[in-house]
Amino acid sequence: MNENLLKNLKELNKIQPDQKYAERSRNLILSSRVDLASKKTEEQEYAGNKYRNILTGFWHVPKFITATATIAVIILIVFSIFSYLPGNETQFIAEANEVNASIQIKLDEVEYYLNNKTIITSSTIENLNSLLGEAAKELSDAKELSNDPEKIGESLEKIKAAQETLLQTNSLLQEQ
Amino acid sequence: MLDGEYKLIEDAIKGEASAFGLLYDRYQPRIYRFIYLKVSHREEAEDLTHQVFLNAWEKIQNFKIRELNSFSGWLYQIARNKIIDHYRTKKISINIELIQISDNSSKEDGFDKNIELEKIRKAIAKLNPIEQDVIIMRFIEELSPKEVASILNKSEVSIRLIQHRALKNLKKTLV
Numbered sequence: 001m002n003e004n005l006l007k008n009l010k011e012l013n014k015i016q017p018d019q020k021y022a023e024r025s026r027n028l029i030l031s032s033r034v035d036l037a038s039k040k041t042e043e044q045e046y047a048g049n050k051y052r053n054i055l056t057g058f059w060h061v062p063k064f065i066t067a068t069a070t071i072a073v074i075i076l077i078v079f080s081i082f083s084y085l086p087g088n089e090t091q092f093i094a095e096a097n098e099v100n101a102s103i104q105i106k107l108d109e110v111e112y113y114l115n116n117k118t119i120i121t122s123s124t125i126e127n128l129n130s131l132l133g134e135a136a137k138e139l140s141d142a143k144e145l146s147n148d149p150e151k152i153g154e155s156l157e158k159i160k161a162a163q164e165t166l167l168q169t170n171s172l173l174q175e176q
Numbered sequence: 177m178l179d180g181e182y183k184l185i186e187d188a189i190k191g192e193a194s195a196f197g198l199l200y201d202r203y204q205p206r207i208y209r210f211i212y213l214k215v216s217h218r219e220e221a222e223d224l225t226h227q228v229f230l231n232a233w234e235k236i237q238n239f240k241i242r243e244l245n246s247f248s249g250w251l252y253q254i255a256r257n258k259i260i261d262h263y264r265t266k267k268i269s270i271n272i273e274l275i276q277i278s279d280n281s282s283k284e285d286g287f288d289k290n291i292e293l294e295k296i297r298k299a300i301a302k303l304n305p306i307e308q309d310v311i312i313m314r315f316i317e318e319l320s321p322k323e324v325a326s327i328l329n330k331s332e333v334s335i336r337l338i339q340h341r342a343l344k345n346l347k348k349t350l351v
Contacts, residue, residue, distance in 0.1 A: 015213075
């Protein structure tokens with residue numbers, strides 16, 4: 001009985017899937033990854049620098065966390081820039097403070113829109129991502145430039161560029 | 177792990193579809209058998225097998241060669257999870273089809289054989305899931321107790337115990 005049973009169990013090894021099904025399934029599976037790969041490449045191209053990369057990842061988590069985290073990063077950079085400004089550059093500090101206040105307002109507005117809009121299209125998200133990425137990059141450059149007293153002016157220009165980018169972000173959200 | 181499998185897996189992880197295609201050809205029949213014997217329905221087995229390989233292809237970057245003894249072990253694990261999900265979410269349907277196996281025997285002998293195998297298949301289906309797994313892996317796929325232990329995350333001793341109990345239950349059902 002035992003031997004016969006084991007022999008019969010072995011026979012079940014001859015069960016085979018239908019050939020046509022196997023081929024169809026194989027083709028479908030392998031082509032699914034092609035779509036996935038091309039999507040991934042597009043994403044990688046899009047996330048050209050490390051700031052954008054981080055921000056791209058952020059869009060996969062809920063809006064609130066995304067907005068808060070992004071804004072927190074930007075605010076952190078802004079504050080660190082001003083804390084590094086040399087003490088004798090008072091006129092720059094005054095101007096920078098003004099810009100800082102304006103950035104803060106725009107960031108608050110961005111946060112408000114992100115938290116209160118129920119539907120945000122994927123193209124808007126892409127645009128926002130891009131704009132916030134630019135703003136972060138500009139602020140990061142500004143921070144580096146602010147370490148060099150001779151480049152304070154240039155640093156301020158970068159901050160203004162970031163401010164402009166945030167203005168665009170804001171208008172984009174208002175249009176939605 | 178079979179010869180050249182390591183390289184195939186490495187290439188598949190890098191995204192080479194042809195490498196994964198070869199892995200599919202190698203393992204699809206046994207994963208299909210495993211699922212078919214557990215769900216007892218051809219179409220559902222086809223559907224679940226498709227999902228197993230689709231899932232494997234999408235998540236192949238997660239496969240850690242050092243953590244599992246074999247690629248097949250990983251596939252079996254995915255298959256087991258799919259079957260659990262399947263039973264959790266779908267109504268169980270009964271298949272009235274007889275097993276069709278490719279055989280060189282005459283039509284009459286082939287029919288008798290199919291009936292006999294069908295009885296065994298039904299008896300396997302009456303075992304509990306872990307006993308089914310052990311019977312299929314040990315006696316149909318002819319994996320070693322060590323391989324089965326690794327796939328089912330159990331000790332070899334416990335696999336031998338389950339195997340003993342499963343065979344006893346099978347015989348009882350078939351008498």
